[in-house]
Amino acid sequence: MDNLNHLIEGFGHVLTPMNLLFALIGVTVGTAVGVLPGIGPAMTVALLLPITYGLEPTQALIMFAGIFYGGMYGGSTTSILLNTPGESASVVTALEGNKMAKSGRAAQALATAAIGSFVAGTIGTALLVLVMPQVVAFAINLGSPELLAILLVAFVGASAVLGSSRVRGFAALLVGLTIGVVGIDFVTGQQRLTFGQPMLADGIDVVVVAVGIFAVGEALWVAAHLRRKAATVIPVGRPWMGREDWARSWKPWLRGTALGFPFGAIPAGGAEVPTFLSYLAERRLAKHPEEFGHGAIEGVAGPEAANNASAAGTLVPLLAIGLPTNATAAIMLSALQGWGFEPGPFLIDKQPVLVWTLVASLFVGNTMLLLLNLPLAPTWAKLLQIPRPYLYAGILFFATMGAYAVNAQPFDLFLLLALGLVGFALRRFGLPVLPLIIGVILGPLAEKHGRRSLQLSGGDLSGLIGGPVAWVCYAIIAGVILWPLIGRLLPGKRPSDRDHTPTEASA
């Protein structure tokens, strides 16, 4: 009941003209970047990060959440019309959605995606209200050893479970952790990996890393692949659905929500796995399985609901434990740190207005997104006609300005370029971006908790394994790491070939 009161209070805070305006800006920008392939909510939030240090944190967070939700809506448009997913979470939508568009049912595909996203986003946000306080109550008693264990699960989850190759995942994670340790050791005061550069003593700012990897890296990658044939415009009418479409869509929406929310909330979840599972489930349950592969509406409705529900799920660990499960959430976490808040179980106690206003803004933003996307889908599709050089010149401009604005140091610009080259190399060699960014942002946090536990136990390593929560976490880690070995030992059961899963990390 208490939560409900807080939430209603939150609505009171959202419904001011300024906050509504920021929500509107957020969802508009979010949809736009979701539509454009290669530019995603993570990059956008990173680019806007330096600008928001001047804003009120609540307003900036409302905008970020709008971008995050909006990206999920926008990604489906590109998937359906162009067969080029704008977002990694929309890869599955393209399977059936593009077939529907090619057979002249683009309007129905866009409608079921938008309405499904709305239904799933609203249910997911309601679940967030219910679940988050429980998670906080659980997390508030966790000590450093347990938090370290949870962070390690997040590392292993992001590196080993997502993406096509464990080796690549762990390589990216290690690059991220290395970038994270640059600077002065907070316990002993020693300089680490600074190469005698006084500029590096403060560490590398997360903004510079995120902007370099996401924005500069992507711009260099696109510049190297500029010559691609253009696609033909697929005519879109105003999205609408007939009675049969509704009848076939509502169950997949609910099933997608049920799959997406928990996957968003666990450290190795993300949106890719539940969308894929939802697609498989719909194909199995469909009354007309022969339509799959030729444009079945269930194959659009389910995954689209799943990716929005997982976006809501992502916010549970972010707000309750301070644990991001995808790249956008990771950058939102570093924004919270930038304003001087300590993300974690105490956030909701210390900053109730911030948290509940954010949650209320999700309901508002979700409704705005439905209104923006349903009638305006053809307009959003026009964004795809912007010549890429214009787009990326703008992105590079913002990236440079943002990186410079953080500390007003020209040195940061060289760092930005170097990190941009790292980002290019990641894409070139198929390394996922998520483990790297998780490593940069959570690495220092894991180090802090690890050393604190060791200090508490007087240097005894057993201090790291305190309590049942940590045991469960280490068991999960061991299971994930040893799984390929076990799979090989079991006779006749080969680990399935995962090469078909998309390697492109959510950028």
Add this chain to the structure above:
Amino acid sequence: MTIVVGYIPTTQGEAAVTAAITEARAHGDSLLVVNMSRDDKLVDAHRAASTELSRLDAELTESGVPHEVRRVEHGTDPADAILRIIGEVDARMLVIGLRPRTPVGKLLLGSTAQRLLLDADCPVLAVKAH
């Protein structure tokens, strides 16, 4: 001799092809229909779909004029592409469709038609859609 037609999937493009067929019949020329799409855009509204081009091909075959339909998919400027083709085939005439433009639109985006009218070495027939 060859007549080059700049074709885009709009009423203006259709009008250009129609005018070019009449012209080719009158003087016994062959037609080269060119559709250009830019490679720096993800989607180009001026790109003619394959179905569109094959329909065009069928229509031209029916009209009995010797013809070729060519698609240019690289480059960023349709005017450049067409000017190059004119030089390549030593065209007798270029046929293009014109559409109304606002002065601001022309200032911001430039005008392909204007460049073709000014820079083409051969006579240019500019037609309007009805």
